[in-house]
Amino acid sequence: MPSPKSILVVDDDLNLRQTLVMILRNAGYEVFFAENAQKCLLLLQTREYHLMVLDHKMPDMNGMTLLSVIRRTYPDLPVVFLTGNGSPELEKEAWEKGVKGYLIKPADPEKILALVGSVCPVNS
Numbered sequence: 001m002p003s004p005k006s007i008l009v010v011d012d013d014l015n016l017r018q019t020l021v022m023i024l025r026n027a028g029y030e031v032f033f034a035e036n037a038q039k040c041l042l043l044l045q046t047r048e049y050h051l052m053v054l055d056h057k058m059p060d061m062n063g064m065t066l067l068s069v070i071r072r073t074y075p076d077l078p079v080v081f082l083t084g085n086g087s088p089e090l091e092k093e094a095w096e097k098g099v100k101g102y103l104i105k106p107a108d109p110e111k112i113l114a115l116v117g118s119v120c121p122v123n124s
Contacts, residue, residue: 004030010040011055011076022108028122037061056083
């Protein structure tokens with residue numbers, strides 16, 4: 001049996017982070033999490049991830065800046081961008097930086113799973 005796909009969830013909101021981890025683990029993914037950019041960058045050095053779910057607003061570095069940093073070292077890592085303050089400009093910038101999906105909070109679990117599953121199927 002193949003090992004589960006691994007996802008890194010990066011969000012400073014504890015409740016949302018716990019919810020995302022629960023939803024994704026229940027769907028069969030191996031899920032890791034970081035509450036800030038610094039921890040995210042440390043975790044990226046420890047293993048390979050199949051997908052990252054990345055929040056935009058975080059206290060130490062916003063998600064768009066972190067995405068730019070990640071792209072330099074991990075250019076092929078698929079990223080789903082998550083924001084509570086969506087705008088056409090932010091969405092355009094996210095797509096230009098190569099995200100594979102863009103969600104506006106609050107996103108319902110079915111929508112999250114559909115998008116994550118389309119980018120990173122559990123059984124492939």
